[in-house]
Amino acid sequence: MLDGLDLPQLDAYQAWLAAEREEVLQLRLSVLERITLHPETSDRDAVKWLRQWQSADPSSEQAAGMLVRTLKRLGRGDEAAGVMSNYQRIARDTGLSPVDDLSEVGPPPSATETATTVHSLLKRQSIGFCQSADGVRIAYATVGTGPPLVKAANWLNHLELDWQSHIWSKTFQALSDGRTFIRYDERGNGLSDWEVDDISFEAFVRDLETVVDALRLERFPLLGMSQGCAVSIAYAVRHPERVSALY
Numbered sequence: 001m002l003d004g005l006d007l008p009q010l011d012a013y014q015a016w017l018a019a020e021r022e023e024v025l026q027l028r029l030s031v032l033e034r035i036t037l038h039p040e041t042s043d044r045d046a047v048k049w050l051r052q053w054q055s056a057d058p059s060s061e062q063a064a065g066m067l068v069r070t071l072k073r074l075g076r077g078d079e080a081a082g083v084m085s086n087y088q089r090i091a092r093d094t095g096l097s098p099v100d101d102l103s104e105v106g107p108p109p110s111a112t113e114t115a116t117t118v119h120s121l122l123k124r125q126s127i128g129f130c131q132s133a134d135g136v137r138i139a140y141a142t143v144g145t146g147p148p149l150v151k152a153a154n155w156l157n158h159l160e161l162d163w164q165s166h167i168w169s170k171t172f173q174a175l176s177d178g179r180t181f182i183r184y185d186e187r188g189n190g191l192s193d194w195e196v197d198d199i200s201f202e203a204f205v206r207d208l209e210t211v212v213d214a215l216r217l218e219r220f221p222l223l224g225m226s227q228g229c230a231v232s233i234a235y236a237v238r239h240p241e242r243v244s245a246l247y
Contacts, residue, residue, distance in 0.1 A: 028056055029057055032049050034164075036049045043070050058090050059096060061087075125143040125159070127159060128141075138187060139190060140159075147179055150211075153204070153227075154228040158189070160191070175223070201234070219244050221245035233246070
């Protein structure tokens with residue numbers, strides 16, 4: 001981050017630069033952790049990411065422990081022993097308490113549980129397509145069982161990739177609990193048609209109408225976030241008999 005740029009006589013710049021580099025490092029560590037914990041990451045691929053994670057954060061007990069266990073599962077016991085020995089040396093040099101058996105160390109239960117839950121919901125998600133009055137193909141998705149809850153689209157949605165987002169994944173997990181959670185990608189992004197002539201507020205409202213009609217929903221609560229707030233309000237004004245609640 002900003003490698004080679006330095007203003008050694010300006011303390012304020014030095015403090016800002018250190019904070020920026022630390023933020024980038026934490027972001028990188030978070031990305032490496034998420035890739036490693038992803039249910040579709042094989043042990044062979046995980047070794048590569050775990051080595052990068054441990055290289056970026058040598059004192060991480062979690063990264064070292066996961067690398068040791070993964071190497072053992074692959075039958076690479078000598079490498080696992082080397083990782084354990086190297087970590088214990090680093091721990092002693094940095095004043096940490098060395099762990100006798102790194103194979104006992106694992107990821108936080110919440111991280112594993114979240115990754116597994118998201119993957120399960122993504123596999124159960126059903127994606128369909130409908131066509132608006134002006135011929136634009138709109139992608140929609142349903143997940144869960146129970147009474148419907150419709151979320152109005154907002155800009156830059158993606159029915160599949162949103163499940164991997166720090167912003168959306170936990171929210172979607174909660175909203176699909178005990179309900180049939182319904183989303184759709186707005187025209188111009190996600191799995192819906194990108195090349196469209198009309199990107200207007202009226203078109204966005206019509207797309208919501210199209211999805212609701214395609215799913216034959218008679219009455220349902222409607223959730224609006226960001227740009228979806230205005231779309232939800234407009235739909236509720238035009239179809240009050242169909243909207244049981246507006247969030």
